Amino acid sequence: MYQLTFSLEEFLAEFWQKKPTIIKGGFNDFIDPISPDELAGLAMEEEVDSRYIAKHGNEWDVKHGPLTFDNVPEDNWSFIVQAANHWHEGAARLVTPFRQLPNWLFDDLMISYSTPGGGVGAHIDQYDVFIVQGSGKRHWRVGPKKEDYEEEFSHPALRQIKRFDPIIDDILEPGDILYIPPGFPHDGYAIDTSMSFSIGFRSPKKQELLSSFADFVIANEVGDVHYHNPELPARKTPGAILSSEFADMEAMMRSLLDHPDMMKKWMGEHLSQSRHELDIIAAEPPWQQAEIYQFLENGEILKRLGGLRAFYYPEQPHLLYINGETYELPVECGTAASYLCDAEDISQDMLGKLIDHPAFVALLTQLVNYGYWYPVE
Structure with a gap:
């Protein structure tokens, strides 16, 4: 059983979505919950979301799974498995210590295996992540949150940025945890062959909430009524949208939100949908x-x-x-x-x-x- 050595409650008060930090020895006597061979086996499966990333000089190579591991170079490469908690029960146990955070915010456990020099380059994510260092060592740099970082177009499958001045520059050893809030640039590379375990928390965007709610409204035939105005005035300016008409149609839209039970049903169903494939095997024969x-x-x-x-x-x-x-x-x-x-x-x-x-x-x-x-x- 994995157990954090620090108070998650105190951590949330001081660091959550405020500033990045390294927690040395966040797990004592940490042992990888999955072996490199097991992880590679997952990466070779059709249903599992995986990637291979390698750097050759200034050139980057990216392949999406299912992966094969024939003719890989000696170093400067990594492979990553998303949602490993869906596919490996031992790896999923690493998520349990973070259950004091809301399950609806939790996204997935991402696991990376890296040879010396392996990494994905400097980049910015829009989610909160706890990166647990497993076997081996990894050098991490984290920069300040700014709006004007310049993108680096080194490969179409990688959203990298150019240089940043680090506010964290340190080496993680087994059991250390690096926390990075959304918007902070970071770059990590393996010093020696290593495993990293990223527990990611992803909040919904306004756009996706609106899009999902619109789909729900249409699917449930809610608000299937036209604008109605029996007091329509004649006008000399037929091209004008009168302020009263704008207000009426805006009120029509806002009225869709004025159904608390319907909103709760939509929100519950929306948040309970997984963004990643599940390892669902229906019972056969069915249980009574x-x-x-x-x-x-x-x-x-x-x-x-x-x-x-x-x-x-x-x-x-x-x-x-x-x-x-x-x-x-x-x-x-x-x-x-x-x-x-x-x-x-x-x-x-x-x-x-x-x-x-x-x-x-x-x-x-x-x-x-x-x-x-x-x-x-």
Whole structure:
């Protein structure tokens, strides 16, 4: 079990989205949760998002997965696997210590393997990231947040920037953690063969929220009404949009937001959609409710699928938003939200009397059959 050596609560107060920092020994006695061979195996899979990045002098080479590792150079290259927590249970455990942050902000665990000199060049990200140094050492530089960094067009698949003056310039060793907020330029390269584990948190943009809400409104045929004005005045300026008409149409648009329950449903479904492929394997043959009940009664454990996004609103805990869909339980089953959305495992001990409620067992059976929860071996 991985355990942070510092208070995440104090860290959030001092550093979160304010300034970058290095936490020496953020994990004690850190051991890589995945081997290079296992990571390479993931990178060779069709469903897994991976990249290979190499530098030859001033030239960069980028390949997207599935990768092969034939004829790779001796050094100055890396390969990266996105959403490794979706595909490797041991790697996913590295995310657990960061669960004091909201799950809806968490994006994925990215893992990189680098040979000496390997890196992706100086660049700027728009998300918060905790970079945990695994085996080996890596040299990191982080610059101040500014608007006028000049882009470097060294390869169409890389969004790099030109030089920056570092405010952090240090070497990370196993268990050290580098935190970088959005907008701070950074550049890291391996001193020797090394592994890095990046726990990324990504907040939604205004644009994507508006786009997603518009899609929801259209799909649910909300607001399918025309502008209506029985008091339309005659005018000598037919090309003019009168201020009253502008105000009416603006009010039409704003009125779409004046539906709290609908907004909550849209937001819950939107935030619970994963940006990365999930390793979903539907149960075959499907479980029966009596089998799920007996399985838990026997002291067995069900585990949530790596990367599955499951949320609820504390004031409406009987409504669950899982992988882009809404699931409704009877109001008296409200405690189920915490077991399904806060916890990573489900057992009879934690459920108590809830295990005897037919509606809960029916939903749990449905979720297991979808492959969203699965038996722990």
